[in-house]
Amino acid sequence: MxxxxxxxxxxxxxxxxxxxxxxxxxxxxxxxxxxxxxxxxxxxxxxxxxxxxxxxxxxxxxxxxxxxxxxxxxxDEAVARLIESMMGLAASRGHLRHQPGPKDPALRKARICYDHLAGDYGVRMLDSLVASGSIDAIGDGLAVTAKGESQLQCIGIDVGCLKSSRRPLCRSCLDWSERRAHLAGSLGRALLSNFMEKGWARRMPESRSVIFSPDGERQFLKLFPLES
Amino acid sequence: MxxxxxxxxxxxxxxxxxxxxxxxxxxxxxxxxxxxxxxxxxxxxxxxxxxxxxxxxxxxxxxxxxxxxxxxxxxDEAVARLIESMMGLAASRGHLRHQPGPKDPALRKARICYDHLAGDYGVRMLDSLVASGSIDAIGDGLAVTAKGESQLQCIGIDVGCLKSSRRPLCRSCLDWSERRAHLAGSLGRALLSNFMEKGWARRMPESRSVIFSPDGERQFLKLFPLES
DNA sequence: GAGATGCTTCGGTTAAGATCGAAGTATGAA
DNA sequence: TTCATACTTCGATCTTAACCGAAGCATCTC
The missing domain is CATH 1.10.10.10 (Winged helix-like DNA-binding domain superfamily/Winged helix DNA-binding domain)
Incomplete structure (x- = not known):
């Protein structure tokens, strides 16, 4: 065997x-x-x-x-994906390393996952992009639409340029805290660094937490509204 | 931390x-x-x-x-996916447990992956389904088209019935031998059991190998032709 | 050069856990 | 009832490897 x-x-x-x-x-x-x-x-x-x-x-x-x-x-990203998927499995089996502490809510709200945004805000962003028709979703597969490409251009992201890299543009990544998909791939990375360049969000040192400024949070929520 | x-x-x-x-x-x-x-x-x-x-x-x-x-x-299937993806990573890092032996070619040609067909034939089947327009693929996401639904009906697979189950219909699963995607999910399972019912293929005892009969192989290759 | 910092290598200790023999429990067959 | 099969539990052994102190090497600063 x-x-x-x-x-x-x-x-x-x-x-x-x-x-x-x-x-x-x-x-x-x-x-x-x-x-x-x-x-x-x-x-x-x-x-x-x-x-x-x-x-x-x-x-x-x-x-x-x-x-x-x-x-x-x-x-490489394959290793990152393996780690994240093990976290997902571990979370679903209740293997938790810690009792939910004060840092935990911030981590569930927004955190870095390798190079893109995860947590509640990461999931919300993808949901909103799909709902607005900027991204097509079939099962776990994601693709930017023509409409999405022009809308992302307005925010300051050149999708055509990202496409030319070897790395996949869109990829769905399973969130261990939300147990739903968020956006990975080069677009996921570009979006997060875009937010940080604009000063909407910054990383906490020594942690995976991502903290939004009051104004940045407002802008983010406006840009990615939720269906009700 | x-x-x-x-x-x-x-x-x-x-x-x-x-x-x-x-x-x-x-x-x-x-x-x-x-x-x-x-x-x-x-x-x-x-x-x-x-x-x-x-x-x-x-x-x-x-x-x-x-x-x-x-x-x-x-x-559950999540565990199976984790194991398969670890096999993929292990294979890509060259962690092999054995020197390629006589059983190996058969395993690479066609084998069971949890409950669906993997290996060269599994990859070929998905490629062919996508090329013929029976399945839409966006990135890693897969979905059966209307055309595909009727074609699968001809083979003897009721897609509508499969849809009603809680389990996803289509899912792409990364093949560790081919390093490309093959078809998992309830449709992947249904297809394999369909082949076995028809006597096209059978499982080897004590192994993950799937062996096609000469006639079954002919039918399979005809049903899922390769683009050239 | 002298000293500090970042990291690796060596050696010995220690703790975890993988292993199996032997004995015990549950189920089925005769 | 008696025996056989399938599996678990107990107890003891033994290998693996995680760990740190101390010493060594490399690189930077002054």
Whole structure:
């Protein structure tokens, strides 16, 4: 019965709590140093170093030396998707790491998922884009319509330019807190960075939370209204 | 940094080689007894029993007593999808459990993926359905067209009936051997069982391989032609 | 150069858990 | 009732690997 690829290796890599915490931290999309990841994993630097080299040879991480720092990132979007989908499964089975604390509501409201917006606001944005006819949805598949392309142009996003990249434009990503889809892909990334450039939202340091300014929140809710 | 669901638990469950083998065996879709799973994992019955109860309390498996047998199945399709996507990632990182053996080509040609057809033939079938306009594809999303509905009726599949179930009709599932999508969901299941009822194909015991009869293969290839 | 910072390697300890033998429980067959 | 089969529980062993202290290497600052 030795058939197919070896999932145990990958499972074991994710299966250690310290490594899982480091991977979850990297799901925030930022490149982090070994020292930062050691803190995220709650372990000393030596131990983290060993873990990181395992994760790298396992193909889940890539590193990039910059001066005396060593920055780690998830190897690619496929890894990020796997982590997120495991979070979804874990949440649905009730494997929670923590009792809902004060930080939790902010995280459920809006957070970074690799490089795009997730949480209540992420789900709302996609719902609104679909309802307004800017994005076509068939099952899990998403595509920008001609109408959507021109509307996104108004916000300041050049869809034609995004299309030329190798990365998929739209992708649906399952939200572990909302258990519904939000928008990933290069468009998801472009939208979030657009909000941050405009000063509508900013990232919290040391966390995946995304905080909207009062005015930014107003604009966002107006731009992406909900059907009632 | 204690945010979100605990992926380490699930990772650790999959991370043990014996458990991973048992889960992979269950990806074949059949309900298996503890004894069969012990063989699949290459361990004794006592050890398997301990593993199985862990997998069950972890929410990855469900069991059903029948006489003095105890049948185990993957808890739901979400688990099956996670396993398959981990296989995809593992394959793309070169984590292979075995040197390509004689059984391998058959497995790459056609195999069971939970309850639908995967491998070269599975990918071909979806490609052909899309090319003929029976299925619309946007990104990863799939939907049966009106034309497709009537064509499937001719084969003997009642799409309207499938639609009424809670399970999604079409879903794309990433093939680890082909690295392209094949058709899952209730329609994927219905198609495979249709082929088996007609005697076109049958399952190999103890394996995920699907073997086509000479005539069945001819019919299948005619029904799902490739663009050239 | 001297010193500080970021990270890796080495060595030894320790804890977790995978494993199996043996014995116990439940179900079915004779 | 008696025996066989399917599985679980208990107890003990043993391997794996996570962990940290200490020392070493590389890079930057001064």
């Amino acid at each position: 030795k058939e197919g690829p070896d999932i145990a290796q990958i499972g074991a890599l994710i299966g250690d709590p310290a490594r899982a915490n480091m991977l979850a931290a990297l799901t925030g999309g930022r490149a982090l140093t070994a020292t930062e990841l050691a803190a995220a994993g709650g372990i000393t630097l030596q131990t983290a170093s060993a873990h990181l080299s395992k994760l790298e040879t396992g193909g889940l991480l890539t590193q990039r030396k910059q001066g005396r720092h060593r920055y780690f990132t998830l190897a | 204690k945010e979100g669901p605990d992926i380490a638990q699930i990772g650790a469950l999959i991370g043990d080689p014996a458990r991973a083998n048992m889960l992979a065996a269950l990806t074949g879709g059949r309900a298996l007894t503890a004894t069969e799973l012990a063989a699949a994992g290459g361990i004794t019955l006592q050890t398997a029993s301990a593993h199985l109860s862990k997998l069950e309390t972890g929410g990855l498996l469900t069991q059903r007593k029948q006489g003095r047998h105890r049948y185990f199945t993957l808890a």
